Structure formats: structure tokens, C-alpha cells
Amino acid sequence: MDKNAIKELVSSLGEEKVVTDKEIVRLYSKESSGLSGNAIAVLFPESAEEVSRIASIAYRLEIPIYPQGSSSSLSGNAFPSKMGVIVSFERMNKVKNVSLIDSVAIVEPGVRIEELNFMLEEKGYMFPIDPASQSIATIGGAINNGAGGLRGAKYGTMKDWVNGLEVVIPDENGTRLSLGCLTIKCRHGYDLVRLIIGSEGTLALVVGAALRIVPIPERVVTILSFFNRLEDLLNAFVEIKESGVQPYIAEFMDKKTVELAAKGVDISFSPNGNMLLISIDTTAESSGRVMNWLVDTMKRHNAIEIQSALMQQEAEEKGLFKIRRNLFSAQSRLGKKEGRPSRVFIEDIVVPPSKIPAAVSKLREIGEKYGFIVSLGGHIGDGNIHPSVVYDPEDEEEKKKVYRWFEEVMEVSLELGGSISAEHGIGTMKKGGMKMEFSEKSSEKAIDIMREIKAVFDPKCILNPGKVFDC
Numbered sequence: 258m259d260k261n262a263i264k265e266l267v268s269s270l271g272e273e274k275v276v277t278d279k280e281i282v283r284l285y286s287k288e289s290s291g292l293s294g295n296a297i298a299v300l301f302p303e304s305a306e307e308v309s310r311i312a313s314i315a316y317r318l319e320i321p322i323y324p325q326g327s328s329s330s331l332s333g334n335a336f337p338s339k340m341g342v343i344v345s346f347e348r349m350n351k352v353k354n355v356s357l358i359d360s361v362a363i364v365e366p367g368v369r370i371e372e373l374n375f376m377l378e379e380k381g382y383m384f385p386i387d388p389a390s391q392s393i394a395t396i397g398g399a400i401n402n403g404a405g406g407l408r409g410a411k412y413g414t415m416k417d418w419v420n421g422l423e424v425v426i427p428d429e430n431g432t433r434l435s436l437g438c439l440t441i442k443c444r445h446g447y448d449l450v451r452l453i454i455g456s457e458g459t460l461a462l463v464v465g466a467a468l469r470i471v472p473i474p475e476r477v478v479t480i481l482s483f484f485n486r487l488e489d490l491l492n493a494f495v496e497i498k499e500s501g502v503q504p505y506i507a508e509f510m511d512k513k514t515v516e517l518a519a520k521g522v523d524i525s526f527s528p529n530g531n532m533l534l535i536s537i538d539t540t541a542e543s544s545g546r547v548m549n550w551l552v553d554t555m556k557r558h559n560a561i562e563i564q565s566a567l568m569q570q571e572a573e574e575k576g577l578f579k580i581r582r583n584l585f586s587a588q589s590r591l592g593k594k595e596g597r598p599s600r601v602f603i604e605d606i607v608v609p610p611s612k613i614p615a616a617v618s619k620l621r622e623i624g625e626k627y628g629f630i631v632s633l634g635g636h637i638g639d640g641n642i643h644p645s646v647v648y649d650p651e652d653e654e655e656k657k658k659v660y661r662w663f664e665e666v667m668e669v670s671l672e673l674g675g676s677i678s679a680e681h682g683i684g685t686m687k688k689g690g691m692k693m694e695f696s697e698k699s700s701e702k703a704i705d706i707m708r709e710i711k712a713v714f715d716p717k718c719i720l721n722p723g724k725v726f727d728c
């Protein structure tokens with residue numbers, strides 16, 4: 258079957274778009290979570306029409322399709338979990354149109370978020386969803402993972418920034434559908450756009466998107482503070498929120514993670530303690546007043562080191578974001594044993610921001626119970642915490658212990674009225690967690706409904722099978 262499939266795909270797309278070289282296929286079969294699989298080929302379509310042809314062939318021959326942006330997923334969302342073809346969108350990477358009057362950018366799925374923002378910046382605009390991985394994360398991947406980012410405190414996640422989608426569904430004809438509108442306001446029946454956002458490539462292949470864009474704020478004041486006690490940091494954050502201010506960015510990292518993340522980083526201050534990074538968007542006239550208020554608030558909560566910048570460029574020059582940008586690599590190194598293989602397990606829970614202090618205290622207790630060095634950090638502004646541990650994947654006992662820790666972490670989110678995933682999604686790793694969440698809410702039927710929806714879009718279950726749930 259594999260040979261026939263390859264033959265058909267080559268005759269439909271051309272040889273240069275069907276790669277079967279084992280080393281290349283192996284490379285594309287890995288994702289950032291550390292999970293990997295295998296595939297018969299990687300396909301590189303260059304147009305919606307070619308994606309449609311792939312979907313039609315795959316439907317007829319019943320070949321699993323694994324859509325892929327940059328494979329930077331962290332929950333087992335993008336890797337091929339059984340034999341099939343990987344569809345890489347990296348050659349569909351054009352920004353087709355930007356209209357400031359309509360506040361919209363029309364893009365292909367392989368455009369990287371950072372590239373789009375470089376382009377928009379020249380016009381004084383931005384696309385506000387900025388995952389820490391934005392230099393590699395693609396629009397198609399971010400849409401399908403329902404990604405968020407540092408500015409999530411103010412701007413939410415992908416579901417709030419997509420007006421319309423062009424998609425291909427896996428049926429006999431590889432049918433193309435235009436869903437949603439160019440405009441924000443748009444009412445034409447059920448909202449299929451938002452159904453596809455966060456569906457992790459299990460419902461449709463996204464071949465184009467109309468994204469909302471906004472002007473870059475006139476001024477962004479930033480303050481980076483360090484605290485001996487994590488409780489003081491949390492109280493400072495609570496006071497900011499209680500005063501009615503909605504930060505543009507609100508991020509935190511605990512002391513151990515800061516120590517690692519700061520290693521080798523070129524900055525003129527000495528980071529020490531638990532870190533709170535706050536940015537607030539404002540105007541030239543009020544930036545000084547906002548800054549003074551922030552400094553006062555941090556001091557009142559016993560900050561031991563405060564760095565500040567009145568403008569975004571100044572914040573970059575002083576390196577105020579550098580430590581936060583190193584969170585992932587710091588989390589990957591924490592607790593690593595010399596000479597042993599290691600894998601990082603980055604959790605992604607969310608609680609209402611008012612419950613962050615309670616969540617942090619429970620997460621510390623659980624870490625101590627299992628004897629793990631747990632790194633705590635994340636997007637405190639929207640209640641999204643990424644507790645992480647590093648473990649030895651070849652040590653079966655340790656692996657079991659990590660899975661028990663993982664389950665208890667998800668339970669904490671549910672006890673506090675949150676959810677088991679904020680932005681990384683379900684993939685293969687959180688299928689159990691999703692069941693636990695719906696069962697906790699006495700809503701198991703929701704998963705049956707999702708399964709039925711999946712069958713309508715993808716009756717042969719060939720689109721990213723095994724992700725979110727089994728069909």
C-alpha cells in the first residue's frame with residue numbers, strides 16, 4: 258500500500274514535494290515534547306489545491322495524515338503516532354494581504370508568527386498572540402493548538418484573533434471550505450471557525466486564515482522585580498489585579514528556575530530570587546505615573562531588586578525579557594542527572610488568577626511529596642502555570658512517579674476551578690486528563706459529542722488519528 262500511495266502522491270504533486278528519505282522523515286517525525294514516531298513520507302504542498310489533492314488520495318487509500326507546522330508542540334499533538342504521511346506546511350508561508358482599514362491580515366498556514374510581526378511592525382501594527390516559541394511557531398500550528406503567549410493576560414488566545422479560515426476536509430474530493438468572514442462581526446450559523454481552532458489537526462487542514470491585527474500600543478512600561486519569598490511576589494500580583502489594572506504581560510518564575518535561566522545571559526543586573534515581570538500598555542503622558550506606581554507596589558511587597566523601562570525598546574536593550582525567554586531551556590535542565598538521559602515534562606494547567614497563590618502552594622506540596630525538583634513559572638496574568646520536572650525516561654520507576662505527579666497537578670487545576678490545559682492542548686499526553694475533567698464536571702457526554710463531530714469532518718479517522726481522543 259505504501260508504494261502505491263507514494264506513486265500516486267508523486268504523480269499528483271511531483272517528486273520534489275514527496276520526500277521519502279529516511280533521515281528527513283525521521284527528523285519530521287519528532288516534536289518538542291520529546292515524542293516521536295515514523296511515517297512513510299513528508300509532503301510539502303505549495304497551494305490549497307495541492308492540499309486538497311492530498312486529502313482526496315489519503316481518503317481513498319485510507320492513509321493517516323499528520324498536519325505539521327514546526328512541530329514545537331508539547332503534548333504529543335503533532336508527531337505521527339502511526340504510519341501515515343506528514344503534511345508539512347512550511348512551503349505555504351506567504352502573507353497574502355494586510356489591510357489596516359479592515360484590521361486584518363490574510364496569511365497562509367506556514368507563516369511564522371514572529372515573521373508576521375516583523376512585517377506588521379513596519380506599519381505600527383501587531384498580531385498579539387506571542388507564544389514563547391513564536392520564532393518557530395506557525396499560524397497553522399498556533400490555530401490548531403489554540404496557542405496563547407506572554408500577552409495572553411490582555412489578549413487571550415488564538416480563538417479570539419481569527420475571523421475566518423480556509424480549510425480542506427478529508428473526503429473523496431478533498432473539499433475546500435471557506436468558514437467565517439474577513440470581519441470580526443459575522444453570524445452565519447454555528448461557529449465552525451472556533452470549532453477548528455484548538456482541534457489539533459483532527460478536523461480539517463487549515464490552508465489559509467484571516468487574522469485580526471491591532472495597533473502596537475503607544476508606550477509599554479515594563480518592570481522586572483525579584484523577591485526572596487514567592488508569597489510576596491504573589492501578593493504584589495494580586496494587588497495589581499485588585500487595583501483594576503489589566504497587565505499587558507504578567508509572567509513569573511521561581512528562584513531555582515531564575516538561577517538556571519539567568520546562566521550565560523548577558524544582562525547588567527544580578528537576578529536573584531523569584532521573578533515577576535510586568536508590562537502595562539499606556540500613553541506617553543501617563544507612562545511615568547504608571548511606572549512610579551508599579552515601583553511603589555513592588556517595594557511595598559519587599560522586592561529586593563527592581564529593574565524598569567519606560568519604553569519597549571529600552572526594556573529590550575536592558576534585557577528585561579531575556580530571563581523569561583530562557584524559561585524552557587531552564588526547565589529542561591533543572592534536576593538533570595549527570596550522564597543519564599533526561600526528558601522534561603512541562604505541565605500546562607490554568608486556574609482563575611485569584612487562585613494562583615493557592616495553586617502554587619499545592620504544587621509545592623505535591624513536588625515535595627514525590628521528592629521532585631519542580632520548576633514553577635508561567636503566564637501568571639491569565640492563571641496559566643507551567644510546573645515542570647526533568648526525569649530519566651529509561652528509569653521505569655521514576656517514569657511512573659512522574660505520571661502520578663502529572664495527574665495530581667491536573668487535579669489541582671480542577672479543584673481550584675481551572676482546566677487541565679491552557680494552551681498546549683491534549684495531544685496524546687492529556688487524553689486521560691481530559692476525561693478526568695469532563696467526569697469531574699459530570700459532562701462525559703461532551704466527549705461523545707466531540708467524537709461525533711470528528712466523524713462528520715473525518716469519517717475514516719485519518720486526520721491526526723489518536724490525538725485528543727481515540728476514534
Ligand SMILES: Cc1cc2nc3c(=O)[nH]c(=O)nc-3n(C[C@H](O)[C@H](O)[C@H](O)COP(=O)(O)OP(=O)(O)OC[C@H]3O[C@@H](n4cnc5c(N)ncnc54)[C@H](O)[C@@H]3O)c2cc1C
Nearest residue numbers: 326327328329330389395397398399401405457458463680
Ligand atoms: C520553547 C517552547 C515554548 C513554547 N511556548 C508556548 C507558549 O508560550 N504558548 C503556547 O501556546 N505554546 C507554546 N509552546 C507550544 C507550541 O510552540 C505552540 O503550540 C505553537 O503554536 C505550535 O506551532 P507549530 O507550528 O510548531 O505547530 P505544530 O506543533 O507543528 O502543530 C500543532 C498542532 O496543529 C496541527 N497543525 C499544524 N498545522 C496545521 C494546519 N495547517 N492544519 C491543520 N492542523 C495543523 C498539528 O497536527 C498539531 O496538532 C511552546 C513550545 C516550545 C518548544
